[in-house]
Amino acid sequence: xxxxxxxxxxxxxxxxxxxxxxxxxxxxxxxxxxxxxxxxxxxxxxxxxxxxxxxxxxxxxxxxxxxxxxxxxxxxxxxxxxxxxxxxxxxxxxxxxxxxxxxxxxxxxxxxxxxxxxxxxxxxxxxxxxxxxxxxxxxxxxxxxxxxxxxxxxxxxxxxxxxxxxxxxxxxxxxxxxxxxxxxxxxxxxxxxxxxxxxxxxxxxxxxxxxxxxxxxxxxxxxxxxxxxxxxxxxxxxxxxxxxxxxxxxxxxxxxxxxxxxxxxxxxxxxxxxxxxxxxx
Numbered sequence: 328x329x330x331x332x333x334x335x336x337x338x339x340x341x342x343x344x345x346x347x348x349x350x351x352x353x354x355x356x357x358x359x360x361x362x363x364x365x366x367x368x369x370x371x372x373x374x375x376x377x378x379x380x381x382x383x384x385x386x387x388x389x390x391x392x393x394x395x396x397x398x399x400x401x402x403x404x405x406x407x408x409x410x411x412x413x414x415x416x417x418x419x420x421x422x423x424x425x426x427x428x429x430x431x432x433x434x435x436x437x438x439x440x441x442x443x444x445x446x447x448x449x450x451x452x453x454x455x456x457x458x459x460x461x462x463x464x465x466x467x468x469x470x471x472x473x474x475x476x477x478x479x480x481x482x483x484x485x486x487x488x489x490x491x492x493x494x495x496x497x498x499x500x501x502x503x504x505x506x507x508x509x510x511x512x513x514x515x516x517x518x519x520x521x522x523x524x525x526x527x528x529x530x531x532x533x534x535x536x537x538x539x540x541x542x543x544x545x546x547x548x549x550x551x552x553x554x555x556x557x558x559x560x561x562x563x564x565x566x567x568x569x570x571x572x573x574x575x576x577x578x579x580x581x582x583x584x585x586x587x588x589x590x591x592x593x594x595x596x597x598x599x600x601x602x603x604x605x606x607x608x
Contacts, residue, residue, distance in 0.1 A: 329445035331576040332535055333419055335457040338447060342372055347417045348471075349374040350410055352383070352428040353451070362428075369461035371421065371454055375410050375468055379565065382406050383431050390482055391587030392594065394510075394563035395431075397482065400475050403439055413471040414441065421447035421454070425526060425533050427566050434568035437581060440476030446572060449534045483558045483585040488592070491585075492556035494520040495548060497567040498589070505602035510562060513593050515600040517560070522604065523548055525561070525569040541577035549579075560585035560592075 329337070341347050351374040355361035359380050366376045377383055383406075385398035398406060412418055418436060420429035429446045436444040447453065455461065483491060496503045496516045503522040508514030516522070523544070530536055549557055554574075561567035564586035575581050592598055 328443050329417060329419070330442045331445060331572060332448040333445040334448055335453045335459060338371070338419055338454075339457070339459050341417075344417075346415060347419065348411045350377050350418060350420045350429075350432055351375065351451075352377050352379070352420050352422040352432055354379045354422065354424070354428045362422075365423070367463060367465075369463055371451070372460065372462040373466050374421075374462075375466060377406075377410055377420075377432060379428055379431065382410070383428070383435060390484060391564065391585075392485075392591050393587035394590040395565055395586075397435070397438070397564065397586045400439075400477050403435060403477075404473050404475050407436070407439065407441075407473040407475075408471040409468070411468045411471050412436075412441075412473050414474055416441075416443060416471065416473075418444040419447055420444065421450045423451045425529050425569070426450060426535070426572070427525065427569055430568040430572045431565050434571055434584065438478060438481045439473070440478060441473075449532065452533060481581065481583060483583050485587055485591060488517065488558075488585055491558045493549065493552045493558070494585070495557060495559045495570065496520045496522045496589075497525045497559055497561040497570045498522075499524050499526070500604075502562075504604055505600070511590055511593050513596075513600060515593075515602045516589070517592055518599050518601040519605065520560070520601070521548065523559075523570060525566045525573075528569060528573040535573060535576060538577050541573050542579075545574050545577050545579055554579045554582065558583040558585050560588040562588055563590045564588045
């Protein structure tokens, strides 16, 4: 079973395995159709497409009111089944964004009780750099029968945020400090949150750092609290999943996610906002 990362050569050896489903999660936040068009231009043979907006987010807010809400259990079952996923399936997700969107699918599967899921380390670039071919055909998907076993404890909801022991903001430092805000109504961060930019989990080639290096980073973040008491957030519950994946790859238990994230928190001007850096930020 592969449950964090997988390398291109390993995936290449399982392309014809009927119990494996490969999911292309390419996406562009500025152009909702760009990821799908990139998929059509060339993807790993047999891969199905799942975009953040239509496939990895809910249409109706259930657990949160962020920009990319977590799907309801029923909606999530339908979406995962539509990708051809069953409860026994080994899922491999990838993108061309350092794993940012693929990690969202990885987390959704974990949230739904499915641990047979991994992210392709280095994404589509690692695949092509290894010399493997791309395909432009959309596969015929055999709809699966995925049944979710939702672990509600994976999620922190808005009323619980202020009681979180250690809150970690996954956005780039300038957004965390409130120096810039290109998307949401105001800049800054949730008071008390420290900062760990999700891209700092990667090396210069867009692959995850070795587990021992990641473990040192997360040890520093977790100082003074237990891993089970740490919650990550970002702009809308997407790139925070990258930090969750990195933590598990480093050997820690899966942290919790505040999926509503900054987009939900800052939507009410009555909620407090912090700027600058805090201890550990």
